[in-house]
Amino acid sequence: MCGSEKSRKLEMSYGKERMTDQIELNQSKLGTREYWNEFYRKEQQNFQDNEDDTGECWFNDSNAEEKMIEFIINNIQEATFPDGLANKSDISFLDIGTGNGHLLFQLCEQLNEELGDKKEGNQFHFHGIDYSPDSIQFATSIAEKKYPKNSFNFCQVDLLSKDEAFLNSHSFDILLDKGTLDAIALNQDPIAEFGGKRGMDVYAKQVARMMKTHSILLITSCNFTEKELITLVTSGTNLKVWSKIKYPNFSFGGMEGSTVVSIAFVQNGEFA
Ligand SMILES: C[S@@+](CC[C@H](N)C(=O)[O-])C[C@H]1O[C@@H](n2cnc3c(N)ncnc32)[C@H](O)[C@@H]1O
Numbered sequence: 001m002c003g004s005e006k007s008r009k010l011e012m013s014y015g016k017e018r019m020t021d022q023i024e025l026n027q028s029k030l031g032t033r034e035y036w037n038e039f040y041r042k043e044q045q046n047f048q049d050n051e052d053d054t055g056e057c058w059f060n061d062s063n064a065e066e067k068m069i070e071f072i073i074n075n076i077q078e079a080t081f082p083d084g085l086a087n088k089s090d091i092s093f094l095d096i097g098t099g100n101g102h103l104l105f106q107l108c109e110q111l112n113e114e115l116g117d118k119k120e121g122n123q124f125h126f127h128g129i130d131y132s133p134d135s136i137q138f139a140t141s142i143a144e145k146k147y148p149k150n151s152f153n154f155c156q157v158d159l160l161s162k163d164e165a166f167l168n169s170h171s172f173d174i175l176l177d178k179g180t181l182d183a184i185a186l187n188q189d190p191i192a193e194f195g196g197k198r199g200m201d202v203y204a205k206q207v208a209r210m211m212k213t214h215s216i217l218l219i220t221s222c223n224f225t226e227k228e229l230i231t232l233v234t235s236g237t238n239l240k241v242w243s244k245i246k247y248p249n250f251s252f253g254g255m256e257g258s259t260v261v262s263i264a265f266v267q268n269g270e271f272a
Contacts, residue, residue, distance in 0.1 A: 025200075025223060031187025033131055036099075040134035043100055047142065054142055055100035058179045062260045064220045065178065067245050069107050071218065071264070072174060073114050082242065082266050084214030085173055090123045094172040094210060096159060097180025098128030101139030101152065107176075108150050126150070127172065129157035159206050160184065162193045167209040175207060175217045181232070182223040204233045211267040216242060220262040233265055242266035 029035045043055040057065060079086045095104045104126045111124055130136055136156045143152040157166045159180075181203055190196035207217060217239065221229050226244070233239050245262035 025185045025188065027188050028186040030183055031185070031199075036130075036132040036183075037134045040100065040132055040138045044134065044138040044141065047138065051145060054102060054105075054146070055138070057102050058099075059220060059222060059260050062222075062247060062258075064260050064262060065103055065106060067247070068103070068176065068178065068218055068220060068262060069110050071243075071245050071262070072107065073110060076111075076115065081216060082214045084212075085216065088173065089121050090125075091174060092125040092172045093127065094170075094175045095126075095128040096175060096177045096207065097183065098130050098139055098154065099135050099179075101128050101142055101154065103176060103178055104128050104139075104152060105142065105147060108147065108152070112150075125153070127153045127155070127170075129155050129159070129166065131156065131158040131160075160191060160194075160199050160202065167206060171210050171212050171215070173212075173215055175211065175215060177207075177217070177219040179220065179222070181219060181229075182221050185223055200232060204235070204237045204239060208237045208239060208267065211239075213268050215267045217265045217267075218262065219265070220245075220260055222260045224261065226261045226263065229261055229263055233263075238268045239265040240268075 040055075043053075046053045047055065059065065075081045076091070085091070093104065093107065095101070098104060108124065108126055115122055128136075128139055130139070133156050136154045139152070139154045143150070143154070155166060157164055159167075181200065184203055185198075185200040188198050190198060191202065194202045211217065217233070219229065219233065224232065230241055234241070241263060243264040245264075247258040247260060247262075249258050
């Protein structure tokens with residue numbers, strides 16, 4: 001269960017719709033590792049005090065997590081994922097910037113419920129990475145206490161480290177990001193090992209290192225418009241838009257939009 005029912009905009013500041021390096025967001029403490037360490041230290045303390053409090057569920061009032069899970073399960077059930085993935089019985093998931101692991105735990109529970117008896121022989125592997133050691137400790141302790149029958153693999157990995165061995169030695173079928181690119185984009189500092197580029201500009205290339213031809217990357221963001229997200233992810237990679245999740249639209253002052261966007265990208269793009 002989500003500890004808090006609120007979802008939050010990650011201190012949103014829309015950039016104008018320009019190309020990659022000109023999409024700008026404000027600098028924020030939510031773009032720092034210290035912030036997230038402190039955040040998950042507190043969540044872990046709350047969990048120790050009350051085992052029903054497993055922490056924040058981001059974008060809860062948009063139902064983003066539910067919609068992401070429904071999208072995955074529908075595509076598995078109907079065998080509509082790209083060739084190579086569509087009929088795979090052995091599927092590996094990676095949650096990028098997993099935080100408290102909530103998305104993975106829910107995904108695992110619902111896969112078991114919906115596909116458990118229907119698809120015998122199905123095997124699902126759940127991996128979560130985060131650069132915050134406190135996130136990894138917290139997610140691991142939830143897994144041990146609340147999901148002892150399932151296997152989860154949580155690992156401390158900085159997605160924005162060029163030399164990160166994990167990125168060279170692992171690849172996954174379905175990669176998930178709920179709010180992590182948003183958080184990365186709130187740090188606009190240039191990264192020396194990437195020639196001064198910002199995190200959001202190297203994000204997609206780093207993620208693509210863990211993808212194979214059929215892999216799907218499903219990203220949910222509240223800080224970027226659909227167009228900006230597509231520009232950020234497809235520029236300089238072989239990733240192409242594969243599908244989108246629909247959210248209710250609002251209109252305000254003559255403008256139309258939704259509070260979050262979820263887009264699935266496929267590696268190599270032959271299905272775009
Ligand atoms: C808004 S939170 C979302 C957490 C989780 N995905 C969820 O939906 O609850 C952003 C997460 O991204 C992680 N993060 C930020 N930058 C990262 C990086 N460079 N590498 C790995 N994780 C990162 C943070 O530690 C934090 O857990």
